[in-house]
Amino acid sequence: MLYSVYEMNRLAMTPWRAAANATRRMMRAPWNPMGDTVAGRTMAAAAELFESVTRRYGKPEWMIDATLINGHTVAIEEEVVWSDSWCDLLHFRRDPQALVEARGKREDRKVLFVAPMSGHYATLLRGTVETFLPDCEVYITDWQDARMVPVSEGRFDLDDFVAYIRKMIAFLGPEVHVVAVCQPGPPTLSAIALMAEDKDPSRPASMTFMGSPIDTRKSPTAPNILAEEKPFDWFAQNLIHTVPAPNPGALRRVYPGFLQLAGFMNMNLDRHVDAHWNFFNHLVEGDGDSAEKHRVFYDEYLAVMDLSEEFYLQTISDVFQEHKLARGIQEHHGRRVDVSAIEDIALLTVEGERDDISGIGQTQAAHDLCSNLPDELQLDWVQPEVGHYGVFNGRRFREQIAPRMRDFWDEKGGAALKRR
Incomplete structure (x- = not known):
């Protein structure tokens, strides 16, 4: 209603x-x-x-037509390289000829950004993408608005999210560097842990978590406290509503x-x-x-998207109320997720000193969970004087965080690949 x-x-x-x-x-x-x-x-x-x-406000355009490399303008073309009902994998393809003219022939890092599915569109990471285009092959998950997905396409829950991430990583291959921004931290870590336990040859070189709620028991913020204080039934009864016609997703139950x-x-x-x-x-x-x-x-x-009922409620239950991944009891389609199985995938965590959404320590918790990962493959960084959005956007991100990420991918990500 x-x-x-x-x-x-x-x-x-x-x-x-x-x-x-x-x-x-x-x-x-x-x-x-x-x-x-x-x-x-x-x-x-x-x-x-x-x-x-x-x-x-409708879904924003990316508006990334070109990037500047060594004084040369290199045209950018968006292309969908993998797709399913609930997500497109976008590649920001740089013009090959202009790229060679700008900096010669070389193979750039391949980076997959897992965008949040928490209300805003993937374009929230426009500045993040632009920062890495000069020296990276950039891919990003472009999640669908549940209001636009017909009921005939079926359900989409947290387990499906994990499966999508694993499929996209496998599609891009073992040299990809995976970066999860905010909400997708826990399911991305779960997907990578499953790949590690299976010795999947396409498991990534590195994983980076930025302002992610890996363990919301640490430094709980206002959203974390709300999720703890309210009973699960309150979320189901008060925040879930039915998409009305004539939207394509009419009759789908969503968190608007x-x-x-x-x-x-x-x-x-x-x-x-x-x-x-x-x-x-x-x-x-x-x-x-x-x-x-x-x-x-x-x-x-102000451009926001709906989330499917099952995805939202399972996230509330598993991540914010029961802390299943942090407690070692997270399951994916009945299979327990063993994060300690990660032994040769480099880990970087990035937090903001003033983050009021994912408090200090929540993202760092990934290091404790990766108990069998050698110290030389791990790095933690807390960025002074930034809040949640400053972790992945803005001047301090461009000048201080992004260079550390590049160095981490080259050094520790490369070292991880050599251990296999």
Whole structure:
């Protein structure tokens, strides 16, 4: 019922958004003498603010057309190299001829980014991808919005997520470096542990976990505490809703993205209110650069996707309430996941000093679980002065974290391959 009410409210606002858009265009038209007045700019700013906060934001585009290598512009083409009902594996293919001209013939690192399936689209890692394009073959998981997946495609739970990760790693081969950002840390570690126990020849060279909830008992944050305090039935009864028609996934039971977004916003509500107030003032003052930065950030931040009921509830149960992987009792389709089986896959963990989503120690817990992995194949880094998003994006990520990741892949990832 809640989902249907949300959709009806969104549709009811359509004429008001159209009116706001018309007002904004009229106030900014070059022929309108009011456009350059404070009153005109205020009306245009109010109209744009109204439209932006009442809009449903669709899946963002990657908008990565090229990268710069040694002063040469190298064109980028997105290509889907592996696909299933719930995920596409994207490759950011660099133009081969331009690449050779830019830095000669050489084989670059192959990196798989496992994007979060926690409400936002994979494009949240756009800056992360851009950082590594000059010297890496970059692949990323592009998860599907459950609202867009027909019921006929079947269920999708945490076990399916693990199976997808294993299939994609196997597809890319043993020299790939796997990077799990935030939510996919536990299932990615599970997939790699299963590959290690099976002595799978395509197991990766290294694994990196960034701000991941490997063990949420350590330094619990507000989301962790909420998951612990509320009984499992509360999540099932209050947060799961049915996708209404005419969405492709009509009748599918999901955790709606708009509820996840509401949770994100409420964690730092004052900051978001201030950001929108400043956006309004920048528009009135004619500060186009500051206004555009706001648009770019919130066009991404407000674009959210639904999660399937079974995936969301199993994640709540296994990761945040029962801590199954951390306690050594996680199972995949009835088979116990033995993380200690990992012996020749290099491990890097990255945490943010000010992370209010995955607290200090939650990601580091991966080192304790990999009890048979030699110390020389392990590395831990806590980045000072960054929060959760600063772990994988922003200036400090580009200047301090990314170089460490490259060195780790080359040194410890290479050493891991030599041990096989």
